[in-house]
Amino acid sequence: MSIGKYLILLITPFALVSCRNEMHDQPKAKSYRASAIFDDSLSMRPVVEGTVARGYLRADPLYDQGKMIDASGKSIDAATFPFPVTKTILDRGQERFNIYCSPCHGMTGEGDGMVVRRGFRPPPSYHMDRLRTATPGHFFDVISNGFGTMPDYAMQLSPADRWAVVAYVKALQVSQHATVAEIPPPIRSELDAPKTATAAPSKPE
Amino acid sequence: MSQIFHRSTNTLARVTIFGALFIVVGSLFAINEFTRSDYITHAFVAREQPVQFSHKHHVGDVGLDCRYCHTSVEKSASAGIPPTRICMNCHTQIWKDSPYLEPVRASYRTGKPIHWTRVHHLPDFVYFNHSIHVAKGVGCSTCHGRVDQMPLMMQVNSLQMEWCLDCHRNPERALRPKNEIFNTTWTAPSDQEERGKRLAKEYNIQARAVLESCSTCHR
Numbered sequence: 001m002s003i004g005k006y007l008i009l010l011i012t013p014f015a016l017v018s019c020r021n022e023m024h025d026q027p028k029a030k031s032y033r034a035s036a037i038f039d040d041s042l043s044m045r046p047v048v049e050g051t052v053a054r055g056y057l058r059a060d061p062l063y064d065q066g067k068m069i070d071a072s073g074k075s076i077d078a079a080t081f082p083f084p085v086t087k088t089i090l091d092r093g094q095e096r097f098n099i100y101c102s103p104c105h106g107m108t109g110e111g112d113g114m115v116v117r118r119g120f121r122p123p124p125s126y127h128m129d130r131l132r133t134a135t136p137g138h139f140f141d142v143i144s145n146g147f148g149t150m151p152d153y154a155m156q157l158s159p160a161d162r163w164a165v166v167a168y169v170k171a172l173q174v175s176q177h178a179t180v181a182e183i184p185p186p187i188r189s190e191l192d193a194p195k196t197a198t199a200a201p202s203k204p205e
Numbered sequence: 206m207s208q209i210f211h212r213s214t215n216t217l218a219r220v221t222i223f224g225a226l227f228i229v230v231g232s233l234f235a236i237n238e239f240t241r242s243d244y245i246t247h248a249f250v251a252r253e254q255p256v257q258f259s260h261k262h263h264v265g266d267v268g269l270d271c272r273y274c275h276t277s278v279e280k281s282a283s284a285g286i287p288p289t290r291i292c293m294n295c296h297t298q299i300w301k302d303s304p305y306l307e308p309v310r311a312s313y314r315t316g317k318p319i320h321w322t323r324v325h326h327l328p329d330f331v332y333f334n335h336s337i338h339v340a341k342g343v344g345c346s347t348c349h350g351r352v353d354q355m356p357l358m359m360q361v362n363s364l365q366m367e368w369c370l371d372c373h374r375n376p377e378r379a380l381r382p383k384n385e386i387f388n389t390t391w392t393a394p395s396d397q398e399e400r401g402k403r404l405a406k407e408y409n410i411q412a413r414a415v416l417e418s419c420s421t422c423h424r
């Protein structure tokens with residue numbers, strides 16, 4: 001056999017292997033794939049300034065920005081929610097709060113989250129008087145634009161989710177100052193009931 | 206003239222025939238095992254990353270929810286890799302002078318994204334979608350394992366078609382209640398079979414024929 005034949009024998013397997021990879025790595029743009037065409041290597045091109053995606057027009061002052069107009073015509077933080085707060089909204093708010101806020105503010109809003117215990121600047125407790133009397137619009141504004149050293153969460157939370165989180169924070173504030181008389185009777189009895197029934201360790205199986 | 210072969214070679218011949226069979230079956234078996242091995246699928250290989258980012262610290266110790274960083278996992282096909290800004294939510298103050306985090310700070314200063322090394326990577330002819338799995342009760346740890354114990358991210362399943370189908374033919378074994386999806390320590394309770402059937406009805410899991418159909422994953 002001549003050298004040429006040996007070469008062909010040697011190259012063919014590699015050619016077959018590369019066939020397989022053509023279909024594995026097709027030359028198309030997918031998430032996380034760097035682009036070979038553009039200098040900044042981003043496949044997704046930056047949109048033209050001022051572009052608004054469908055469903056992302058944030059123009060309602062109350063719903064999208066948490067603002068309202070006061071008597072003198074000034075724009076201030078809204079004092080109300082743009083929609084009635086229901087249990088579903090509170091549950092959604094609790095879930096989102098625990099994901100995005102509790103790392104710093106703690107599960108109960110005392111400002112003692114895990115990240116704070118590792119050295120992050122402690123945020124104020126939600127249960128101080130100034131924040132207890134703060135309007136829903138103020139909380140909405142803090143989430144949308146950040147506050148001092150606190151980053152904003154506008155990217156992670158849609159306006160609907162922000163309102164849900166605000167509703168849950170307001171509920172947290174009430175919960176920390178509730179009196180026994182404010183607890184509905186059917187649940188109040190649970191407070192007095194002896195704990196042993198539920199707290200006892202389950203029997204080994 | 207005496208015989209060329211001694212009588213005993215009869216046995217040898219028989220053994221050889223059997224041996225050939227053994228070698229053929231044996232190598233088929235070996236190939237079969239090899240194509241599924243971790244060597245081929247890259248399972249359990251921890252990848253070096255530009256930043257020593259540890260899920261063990263952030264998820265296991267600090268207790269962050271997956272969604273704090275992988276923000277799109279409930280809404281879209283891809284789970285989302287966090288932009289540098291999300292790291293800087295905390296690292297403007299925590300470990301802010303550590304050399305480990307210099308690539309993160311450099312990326313924040315220059316606006317150039319960090320180039321993470323991909324760990325999970327399906328071929329381009331496969332369609333995968335996170336949101337449907339999360340919405341229908343399949344938890345992260347079923348596919349990604351105990352990430353809260355991984356100092357460096359690695360794959361713990363083969364991601365081969367066989368693996369996908371194994372679950373698509375019988376998803377009841379993996380289904381969890383909605384509030385357990387992001388819990389990395391979830392294990393199936395002893396009555397999972399019964400619970401799984403109930404959850405499958407509740408989540409309206411589609412027929413096996415749909416989940417097995419080629420065009421579900423190759424579209």
